[in-house]
Amino acid sequence: MLISMPGRDQSTEAWSAETFSALARTPVDGPDPVVWPFTPYYTGNPFQSVLYSRFTARNLVAVPTFRATDLITTTRGWPGDVPLVVHLHWLNQVLARAGDDRAANQAVDRHTELLDTLRERGARLVWTVHNVLPHDTRFEAQEVRLREQVVERADLVHVMSPRTPEAVGDWFELPPEKVYRCDHPGYQGVYPDWVSRAEARRRLRIDDGAVALLLTGAVKPYKGIADLLEAVDRVSRARPGRIVLIVAGKPDDAPETRDFVAAAAAHPAVRLLPAQVPDADIQVLMRAADLVALPYRRSLNSGVLALALTFGRPVLLPSNSGSLPVVEGGAALVYRPDGVGALTEAVFGCLEADFAALDRAAAAAGRRIDRTVVSERFAADMRAWADTGVVPGSAPVAEISVDLGPLSGVAAGIPPGAGG
The missing domain is CATH 3.40.50 (Rossmann fold)
Structure with missing residues (x-):
């Protein structure tokens, strides 16, 4: 036929x-x-x-x-x-x-x-x-x-x-x-999900003892990319080897984005994949990450958040996010949107987070939006x-x-x- x-x-x-x-x-x-x-x-x-x-x-x-x-x-x-x-x-x-x-x-x-x-x-x-x-x-x-x-x-x-x-x-x-x-x-059943955390981290060369933040989706200035990189840099200098930022997504051609990509490529605490992520590799990013970072300057709804919760990944996001009600119950580390200082404090907080509790809450939030x-x-x-x-x-x-x-x-x- x-x-x-x-x-x-x-x-x-x-x-x-x-x-x-x-x-x-x-x-x-x-x-x-x-x-x-x-x-x-x-x-x-x-x-x-x-x-x-x-x-x-x-x-x-x-x-x-x-x-x-x-x-x-x-x-x-x-x-x-x-x-x-x-x-x-x-x-x-x-x-x-x-x-x-x-x-x-x-x-x-x-x-x-x-x-x-x-x-x-x-x-x-x-x-x-x-x-x-x-x-x-x-x-x-x-x-x-x-x-x-x-x-x-x-x-x-x-x-x-x-x-x-x-x-x-x-x-x-x-x-x-x-x-x-x-x-x-959520996106349950849409993307492959068979890679283990250990295998995902091996592929991205992330040590077991490091806390990995994931920034994914289109790489654009409104996502707070410059502030996030600055925050990760400050934490990395203070606590070497304890924080890793995974950046995976297609960059736009804005000057701020070009500067970000150049700086990220040269930073030892960043794993940069500056291209659209194939569907089969989304699982690698999500399984390697401890938290998905959403430090957006303005956000009402987020497909990346829904994707994170689909994989049971907690998120890091500002308190003015429109998506905050979705992560009620402890599926997020929430910070005040007061510039790079507040974001740096939040990234430091990630190093001391209770990830077992965050993961349980994220899995529950994912079920709510199945x-x-x-x-x-x-x-x-x-x-x-x-x-x-x-x-x-x-x-x-x-x-x-x-x-x-x-x-x-x-x-x-x-x-x-x-x-x-």
């Missing part, structure tokens, strides 16, 4: 055809199918794959859409008897090509017109708030206006941290009647909302008990909407 798999060059027409093929395969005795395009679709990030992995069982047909503008084509002439929900994720694409304020304003206007067109065609809108503003914001006023326009038109706003309304409050407001909370899912628990709850709530229009409550995911079976759907390599 000839099949297709998602790829960056797949056409909008092909996705549309696959959507209606998926509709034809939905059970006749189940609820009416709801088509659920989500955009932008990032093939390198498993978040969306995991989030939608339980949709098929609810007759929700998740449709990957690389660009929001593609929806103008795929929804033209949309049949009125097929419910349509458009799910917006990161909004950074909207202003990505703007070179000045005028172009940024025009980009916001075009996006607003797009949303209005979708609503005129019968679509309901959902927005997931991933960040307060893009980490590399160039046009703050336009980014704020963009979010105000999205919130005004959205029927439901999905937040993953209870701190979200407060965190975004200085820039825009979230109407409480639209807000629905469901946690960032990908099956979260994705099952999200699918059930979105089905109920699609049927009734009532925004679901935000009960803790721990209240849901589901079979933690093999990962299904696109998280297992199957395009959303194509599973049966």
Whole structure:
């Protein structure tokens, strides 16, 4: 049987055809199918794959859409008897090509017109708030206006941290009647996990007696990279051989990042892997680390945190992090965000930490955001909302008990909407 798999060059027409093929395969005795395009679709990030992995069982047909503008084509002439929900994720694409304020304003206007067109065609809108503003914001006023326009038109706003309304409050407001909370899912079953701690440390040349901090994901200035390196340097000079910083991820081209990479490459307490980490090697990083460092200058939600908890790794993070509620119960070492001095004190504290207790708490926190628990709850709530229009409550995911079976759907390599 000839099949297709998602790829960056797949056409909008092909996705549309696959959507209606998926509709034809939905059970006749189940609820009416709801088509659920989500955009932008990032093939390198498993978040969306995991989030939608339980949709098929609810007759929700998740449709990957690389660009929001593609929806103008795929929804033209949309049949009125097929419910349509458009799910917006990161909004950074909207202003990505703007070179000045005028172009940024025009980009916001075009996006607003797009949303209005979708609503005129019968679509309901959902927005997931991933960040307060893009980490590399160039046009703050336009980014704020963009979010105000999205919130005004959205029927439901999905937040993953209870701190979200407060965190975004200085820039825009979230109407409480639209807000629905469901946690960032973990990544259980997504990445290999068979390497032992001893083997992982051997590969990275880390002594057993050293405390290893891991900084992973994209290497960017907003992640507090310069302060973290300075803190590790101070601790390393005072306690030689007791601290190691693992840096693994693709650096951006910012001057601060280039300086950081050069300094990290020359530092004896750093293990630097300045490239995107292959999926099979994520386990090496997580098993070698004692703590995952998240010293971000501004953070609302963190996929790296969810990944750390998936592997039962505790984290080091500032008290203003939006992710703090996720690690309640002792899964984190928390410090005041008062500059490199406070971070240095926190890194010194890592040397005396009770890692047995931290590991137990991190494993428990990982179970609370288990990908099956979260994705099952999200699918059930979105089905109920699609049927009734009532925004679901935000009960803790721990209240849901589901079979933690093999990962299904696109998280297992199957395009959303194509599973049966």
